[in-house]
Amino acid sequence: MNSSELRQTFLDFFESKQHKIESSAPMVIKDDPTLMFTNAGMNQFKDIFLGNSPIKYNRIANSQKCLRVSGKHNDLEEVGHDTYHHTMFEMLGNWSFGDYFKKEAIDWAWELLVDVLKLPTDRLYASVFEGSEEDNMKRDDEAAAYWEKHLPTDHIINGNKKDNFWEMGDVGPCGPCSEIHIDLRSEDERKRIAGRDLINMDHPQVVEIWNLVFMQFNRKADGSLEALPHQHVDTGMGFERLCMAMQNKQSNYDTDVFQPIIQAIAKMSGKTYGENEEVDIALRVIADHIRTISFAITDSQLPSNNKAGYVIRRILRRAVRYGYTFLDLKEPFMYRLVEVLIEVMGKHFPELIKQRELIEKVVKEEENSFLRTLANGIKLLDQIIEKTKADDFKVVQGEVAFELYDTYGFPLDLTELILKENDLVVNRREFNEAMETQKNRSRSATAMETGDWIEILKDDKEEFVGYDYLSTDVKITRYRKMNIKGKDLFQLVFNITPFYGESGGQVGDTGYIEANGEKISIVDTKKETGLIIHITNELPSDPTCTFKAVVNAGKRELIANNHTATHLLHAALREVLGDHVEQKGSLVNPDHLRFDFSHFQKLSEEEIAKVEEIVNHKIRENAVTEIKNNIPMQQAVDLGAMALFGEKYGDLVRVVKLNESVELCGGTHVKATGQIGLFKITSEGAISAGVRRIEAITAVKAEKYINDKLNTLKEIERTFKSSQNLLKNIEALISENSEMKKGLEAFEKAQLKLVKNALKSEISETKGVNFISKKMNVKSAGDIKDIAFLLKTEVENLVFIAGADLDGKANLTIMFSDNLVKEYDLNAGAIVREAAKEIKGGGGGQAFFASAGGKDPQGIDAAISTAKKMILHKIEG
Structure with missing residues (x-):
């Protein structure tokens, strides 16, 4: 059974058990500050488990894209080195929300694995939670009893808290679990060592395939456990591992999920998979990572230097580096693998097909950028190697290597x-x-700690009324204390709220909010796991009373102006540039709007103006904003609304319609476009290959x-005392200034030559070496360097030592003729570092040229003297 058939078999099976089949949520988490990526299938249902959101469907099944490269669940370093860890993987899962529990799960x-998929029963094992004294919990005898109907007792294993008590993080939903393992070893190996003895021992052929939580x-x-409002089932089966078991392979990478990609890389590099371990690791790493990167981009997470974007960039660079080092791939190659990935996974994930061009352009640009980084890094490393050997050292300082890395x-x-190649x-x-x-x-900069929720009203469900009201009476249903970078804040949840959460x-x-003469400022509003969180600097003296909640109306109006303008901008871009334009990100605040969109070249001035x-024409039309709340998704699509990749939509959605602009949107908007008044683009540029940004x-x-x-x-007109031919006058002034600048540069070069000639007249000679050492009166370190290189071309056997006071900062420069470096083992970098102590500074450079800066110009003469003594000591022996 190939991978596509296997995935569909799983979904069909649970659909027959009355499960609603859901599409995968994005890998990049939104509205949950505790997680960066979806690392388990249950992430998108966390608010249901916590009782913060209503249960729409009692039973759900899907194949969820997961990413485990950060935080508690981080598999990155194992990827490629073993046969079963991955960065991005598919988690086949079925859920019960307050419906069936352990027996049915x-x-x-068992029915799916044995009756439908025909996996051999004698190779299957189940583990159950053995209990925990720490949490005062006993063995899960209930789960064990259900397993005894299917498995012999020696195939049912007690598992510890680490393996058989599932927790998403340090806080949050959790519970005992029952893992299903399969033994894929040969018959001889199975006779030699029992499979039960290898469970959870990281054996590559005795692996967990399904976890029933x-x-x-x-x-x-505080570490304690409290019962959830309802009991739930959350299962996760590793799709790639299931493929390995079903296709009788010894490695996930040998299945049809990865082999087409691996063979494509092998062909590009001229290597053969299975002949060399280092090459095999590289092939596996790249095959894994191209999936992660491609799916991240389809979910609108572009590589960057911040947060989730940095993780994706790091994964991409890890793949490029493996190709560069072990496969001799010195040119961009990963973008060419997107086509193969689409052949493997495009049928189930059509977003790969839709966004192929964007994925390829982003990946290729990132590859080019990192290959340039590698080339520059190798040049810097060559200098480090040269210096280390010149100093007769065998160990490179860790700080130097870290600077290269960081x-x-x-x-x-x-x-x-x-x-290593240089010993x-x-x-x-x-x-x-x-x-x-x-x-x-980094931890200090982002540190955030939260306490437990203190509930005041247990049964009240939060309702957002902010589309229609900017003030209303509210009650606090729960609150908790939080600490960010040492500052105490409070998070409040209301039973009803006019505040829009980010x-x-x-x-x-x-x-x-205000009550009994006490006013508490709401400094921000966030969304988190189905709740709207109101952040304050202080807690009301009586949290149980009724408050008047009031939104800052002026700020809300400015935000609405910018949000509606964003919709108009999106429609205008598609009209001017084409239907390929799609939103890739946005920011709407009171001061400005930012809109990221797919497009592959810079907008011309004419396009921006259009x-x-x-x-602005749409604004002047004063079109009324039509909003349709809670309509079926298909009806919204029929109206022309575009579903954005990287977003997860429910069955019922909110549609904002402004003439031709129709978008799915939960934000706040103006009642009519005339309220916006005026729209002006302030900047347009690239943020990534294939993605532009307008502010x-x-x-x-x-x-x-x-x-x-x-x-x-007007000020320019006053300066020129005329508004006539203003542009010509400015161009004439620029031309005149350019000519004057050229003349000044020529004069300065002539002056430097005079200084150089004067220095040549002050040469002193020792053992055939020509010394020039002097404190100079120049404007910049560049002037000293220019003089030094001029002298080097004209004076043989040159030692040049110069100091200067540059606007209150000390400078020291040393240069040697190349032959002296070899003959006397001179190193300008080492000497300048030592001499720079006299000017309370530091520096470095190459063996023949180095410079240093310091904060004490009074020490320049002493620094020159120190340098000269060190050099004479070498020359005179």
Whole structure:
């Protein structure tokens, strides 16, 4: 059974058990600050498990895209080195929300695996939770009893808390679980060692394929457990591992999920899979990573230097580096694998087909960028190697290797590989210390701790009324304390709220709540696991009373202006540039709007002007905003609404219609477009290959922007004392300034030659070496360098030492003729570092040229003297 058939068999089976088949949620998490990526199938249902959202369907099944490369669940370093770990993988799952529980979950798992898929029963094992004294929990005898109907007792194994109590994170829904393992070893191996003895021992052929989680508890911040409002089932079966078992393979990578990609890479590189372990690891890494990167881009997560984008960039660069190092692929190659990936997975995930061009362009650009980084890193590493050998050292400082890694993106293992070829090593301890220091800085910058929720009203469900009302009476249903970077804040949840929680690119509302003469500011509003969270600096003295909640109406109006303008902008871009334009991200706040969209070239001035013209025309039409709440998804599509990739929609959606613009949107909007007043684009540029960004302003901000430009123009007219031929006058002034600049540069070069000639007249000679050492009066370090290189071409056997006071900062420069470096083992970098202590500074460079800076110009003469003594010591022996 091939992988496509196997996936469909799973979905069909659970559909026959009255499960609603859901599409995969995006891999990149939105509206949950505790998670960056979907790392398990249950993530999208977390709010249901917590009782924060109503249960729409009691039974659901799907194939969920998951990513485990950060946080508690991080498989990145194992990927490619073993046969069964992956960054992105599919989790086949079935869920029960307050419906069936352990019996049905176990019976149906057995029915699917044995009766439908025909897996051999003697190779299957089940584990059950053995209990935990720490949590005062006994063995899960109930699950064991159900398994005893299907398996002999020696195939039912007790599992510890680590293996058989599933927790998504340090806090949140959790419960005991029952894992199903399969033994894929040969008959001889199975006779030699029993499969039960290899369960959870990281054996590559004795692997877990399905985990049945019985979600019963919520782990609180203090570590204690509380019962969830309802009992749920959350199962997850590794699709790739199931393919391995069904296709009688010894590795996930040998299945039809990966082999077409692996063979394509092998063909590109001229390698053969299965002949060399290092090559095989590289092929597996790349085959795994191209899936992750491609699906991330379809979910609108582009590689970047921040958060989730940085993780994706890191994964891409890891793949490129394996290709560069072990497959000799020195040119972009990964983007060519997208076509193969589509052949394998495009049928079930049509977003890959729809966004193929974007994926290929983004990946290729990222490859080109990193290959340039590798080339630059190798040049820097060559200098480090040269200096280390010149200093007669065998170990490169860890801080130096970390700077290569952190500043230039050069991987440590590639650094170590190149150093090994030169009989050098990195001080790993120093590197790890530098890495840990950086991580601690990062943790401190983003540290957030939250306490447990304190419930006031248990049964009240939160309702958002902010589309229609900006103030209303509310009650606090729960609250908790949080600490961000050492500052205490509070999160409040109301039974009813007019405050819009940040989502869909729109920032959260601010305002206040008031009761009994006490006013508490709402400084931000977020969405989290089905709740609207109101953030305050203080807790009301009596949280149980009724409050008047008031949204900042002026800020909300400005946000609405920008949000509606974003919809008009999207429609205008599609009209001017074509239907390939799709939203890839947005930000809507009171001050401006930002809109990211797919397009493959810079917009011309004419295109920008046309887009502005269309949007402002729509504003002047004063079109009424039509909003349709809670309509079926198919009806919304029939109206012309576009579903954005990277978003998860429910069965009922909200549609915002502005003439030709029809979009699915939960944000706040103007009642009619005339309220926006004016729209002005302030910038347009690329943020990634195939993705452009427009920033714009509306209303009062746009008016001020234009008035400021007009006032600047008036000032220019006053300066030229004429508004006639203003452009020609400015061009003439620029031309005149350019000519004057050329003349000044020529004069400065002539002056430098005079200085050079004067220095030549001050040469002193020692043992055939020509010394020039002097404190100079120049304007910049560049001037000193230019003089040094001029002298080097004219003076043989040159030692040049120069100091200068550059605007209160000390500078020291040393240059040698190349022959002296070899003859006397001179190293300008080492000497300048030592001499720079006299000017309270530091520096470095190459063996023949180096410079240093310092904060004490009074020490320049001493620095020159120190350098000269060190050089004479070498020359005179």
